[in-house]
Amino acid sequence: MKNPTLLIGNDINNISKGQSWRDLLTDIVGFCLPDGCIQLDERKPFPLLYEEIFLTAIRRQHIREAELKAYIAEKTLKIEQNEIHAAIRELSPAHIMTTNYEFTLEGTLPSRNDSLVLERAFSIFRKYTIGNTHYWHVHGDCLNPLSINLGFEHYGGQLQQMRNYVVSGTTYTSRQAPKLSLVQRIQQHLSVNNDSWLDLFFTKDIHIFGLSLDFVETDLWWLLTYRARQKFQKNTIPVRNALYYYIPTEFVQGAKFKLEMLAANDVKVIDIAAPDKRTYYEEVLKQIRRL
Template sequence: MANTSEKTLLVGNGINRVFCDSDYSWGDLLKDLSKLGSFDSGNIDLSNPFKPLPLAFEEILRAKQNYYKESVQVLKRRAAEIFEKLPVRKAHKMIVMSAKYRNVLTTNYEYTLEKAYAEIRYPDKNYEDLCKNKISTNEEIHSLMRRYEFTDECLAVWHIHGEINHTKYLNAEKILPSNSILIGYNQYVSYLDTIYRYFFTEKKTKYTEYTSLQEKMTTCLADPSRLNIETWIDFFFFRDIDIIGLTLDFSEMHLWWILNRRFSLIKDSDIFSEETDKKASFTPTNTITYYYPKLSKNCLEEKCSDALNDVKQKAILNMLDVLGVITKAVKCKSYEDFYTQVLGHNALASINKGWKKWSQSLI
């Protein structure tokens, strides 16, 4: 899909919070979920900033008065309903119009990026009709290969934390909408296990097939032109990545594990003991850059920011530095200014050039 000169973008929920007049945070999601159905949620503290979202989700499940599995399904459906209503905004259009990225990895469940791309390039068509893969993946729960690639091959959106409409999974015994949404601690742990196994083990079934990351590393050493990008994890080892709008909280254990694994290969100090790991040594040469806004002190948007307190932010930035990730503070007067600087003014110009044509859909 991608060649070695292309950059990849990893984006989080920050793009859905550029305009604070209709802000919706993960904390808001938890509060909504805690009010759903039959709960004894009087003792659940969702205001504590040190309580990780995956564990807070499990706490809500424990308060629900029916079976755990049924509760997960109910809460995921509700989460899908909430995120499905998020509108396409200027930030989404700046991302898909940026000339720098053809592959966008997102932790978001909804389809605002796909909709933004369709609205700009094909305003009379639905985004699903423009995708090469009408079904994003044959994975039922986890999301190594979950993506939508447009037929013009100019953009692919990878939903690395699942998606809200999972009724498209053809081979499920029971259709469970939003089954792939990654939100609870149990699913985070099982997802990490799936990622770990992918490093060393290929998968070949009737519906899903990929080679292991270890095999891809061997291929890249022999002939980089033969490398086939099959999962979003591959980008972390073979392509340059820019990260924006993503807090990278320490609860994102799978992302931190991948960054740690990558850095151990760079330093040739891999601590893994798998026999397959003793093959020819591969050293990642790609760069990963983490951009974060540094708003001016008089910025009105500071009051609606979900930025971490200084202590936690310094800890995250420090660990990123330790693991070989480039961290860049972007001085900006607003969040829109932040995205414009990182994505490139050409993205904003592309939108403004067609302002009259798309004025009804721009926010």
């Protein structure tokens, strides 16, 4: 596929040496609560665990959330890029959406923000353009620490902004920002100019990989569900694009419950067998080139 559109998660960073996500969680707890009173437990959904850490810290240590997010931004900026990041750039994607906060996919710190609207907290328009590729940081970025989407409150606000943009219309003061919702613009045959990464979910074939799509990602699951409802239930706008989700074959059985839900939401699941993580991602990129 020439100039594909991609949605990429944090797992591609796990090939790089250095800090894991678990290490980062431990560091966050240590930064906020040096006495270690919070217990990390895999049964705690991360957005609520973040709220537990922050709310406990604000009561005991009087920490400000801006301090915490600045610390997280500093830590994640230290993640090093690897050969898979470079191989992704060699695909010459038209668009790369990512839930990652750092700029390993870009390969360099962007010199300017190319968003239609400069957002402080949420990420409907958050875009950096390098060469011919538009990079959309859908959960915030390290250059704007307050935009980093971690807690339940932030997820709720992000979802509210997403639904306004797609369904009911926006209230941005910027004259450039579309006031009509995405659905209204498509219904009225008005141009859809890729002002937001949300446009892509209704207009472009998207390849999703390196992203676990846990159910705590309520914003992304809402988007998948709304798109599927438009296609199969409401039929108010045409939905002709395809979504592909890549997963290692070894994880298919354990993720069967999630893959069934993806299939119900019109996402095509592609499993790839590979001996290690690096080879797996090389095979994913080969598959995308062939489509």
